Amino acid sequence: MIQFTAVNTELKILATNAAETERQGHPVRDSLIAARRTGAFALRTPAAFGGAGAGATRVARELAELGRACPATAWIAGTCATAKTLAAATFPEDVQRDFFADPDVLACGVGFPGGRVERDSDGIRVTGRWPNASGCEDATWATLAARDGDAVVLALIPVADLTIERTWRMAGMRGTGSHTLVADGVLVPAGRLAPVPRPARAADRLLIQLTVLGPVAGAARGALDVIGEMFASDRKPFMTAYARMGDAPGARHWLAEATRLVDRAERTMLAIAATVDGDELTGAVVPRLQMDLADAAKDCRDAVDLMLDLHGASGFAETNALARYWRDVAVGSRHPHLNPYLAVENYGQALTPAA
Template sequence: MNEILAANAEKTEEQGHPTAESLQAAREVGAFALRTPQKYGGTWADATRVARLLSELGRDCPSTAWVAGTCLTSKALAVGTVSADVEREIFADPDALFCGSGSPAGGHAERVPGGVRLTGRWASASGCEDATWAGVGVMLDGVFSYALVPTADLTIDRTWHVAGMRGTGSHTLVADLVVPDERIGPLRLPGPPEDMLVYGLTALGPVVGATFGALDVINRMFASDRKPYMTQYASMGESPGARHWLADATRLAHRAERTMLALAAAADAEGLTADDYALLHADMADSARDCRTAVELMLDLHGASGFTTSNPLQRFWRDVAVGSRHPHLNPYLATERLGAALRG
């Protein structure tokens, strides 16, 4: 799996969505069945499994890992929202790729004969070009609801033009159709703190993985005959400063991973309160910041050549920079939530 994802990472970015080979490799390790219910052939994996697998994927292709993470969220929101018959339909292939957006801001729904007319636009639907089903949030009769629609019935407006995570294909879904009543239902958000942690891990896992991918690049550089330019050192390892920077970057990467796994363990333990989540959300944001700081140190070590477009280091850097800015990893909102919890 790792070799396939790494070999296709550049092509994934160039074409704007994961290659068929990358999607198949992810599918074979169960990345798209992480939140398919077991009764339909999925794993409904615990948070620790989710975090580990997404970070493993992200180490070689952050974009593919990100698409797998958003698939998890879309499937988790669908369960219990639509009828049992629809669940059997959408989960007929437990490894099917889902995409979607839980935000109701861009959509409109109204009841009509035969179902619900769904119109509007939903941005940042990662994986939409390859997904079988899309879930979209919408207000229906004043109730926050979720509609499941075959992506073939939607239009994709290719609006995802960003510096990083270019291979996620996080474009805008456009709808103008009638959805059967049974494919739309009330969405229960916010969910339990454990669920919110898992949703956050779908963003953090690929970012942590990408940080270790960048560290792999730097460690290969240290193992080569590369030396610091304009110095008398015969290798990078001879420089005390370079060794110090490498140690700091490695420590930060591992601290981010430990935090991620601790968050996953907390989600698996269950029984969390809203105050617990406020503190854990702050930890999650810190983990993402550790990733950014680690990669910046690695860029200092590599120098300007790390920004060569053929160098995977710059791709990992851009992916970490963008992925770590996801709302789940937002540091000032996490601090705001924690401060509010501390003040009761």
């Protein structure tokens, strides 16, 4: 089971501010400071530049811990880890030294090539639009994919050089501020533009997918915390003779089933991470692990649905923490990195001999 560690104080700050983070659409200042103190934004800063250089297991565990307290802040930390993973894999050391000057710097990014590269007498310019840039309102750097002729390149651009259009209006993960970044002929030094490695390293691809699953698994555990408080209280099942929730065999059964699903999602996540950290990722291993990722995400959704059945209609109140976890799990678990039907398709293709 994922448990809060020695950074309990910071995680409590995140949990206390989670509702306000959702309301204002991005993490409150105290939550950002607390997340930074946990080292969440330095997880994938290379050790050579003062970061953790963390492997998949540590990244998954720590994002899940954050997600248990505040899924939106954990999601932004995951996006930061992805941006830094790509920057470290793409750019030479001198460019990285500038990008990672502050190992705890918050970075955002979009892997879809939403922009184009243009050249004029002044130098290299980038123009485009990148939706769903989680954390962009608080980030210092953006890693943005763009097309340079037929090639796809990654550009490192200070967020201050970009415009933010507030386009993120979603049922869940509202606190991630995943708005649209816009570049209108932004000058980019040649060194901050580099071809995206093709294909990307399998370990990097899976680690990036774990940065999406971690916050979702943590959110499911956070929802279970809410239900645990309900069972510890004197609340009784409505329209029954039971004195409290724990007296009802049916309620105990569903609690056990929800807990089993959350536990299984965490075990699956950590098993994937251990494989990424320790094994050679060849053949059909990667698509099989991607299927496992999708299965873990579904376990999280199914678990929270059971918890809402246990709680009843009041669990959907806007002010109920369970409803917030439900919204965040429902949206976060449907990220393309956790897409179940594409995972099945890719695994089947890997198992089928080429014609």
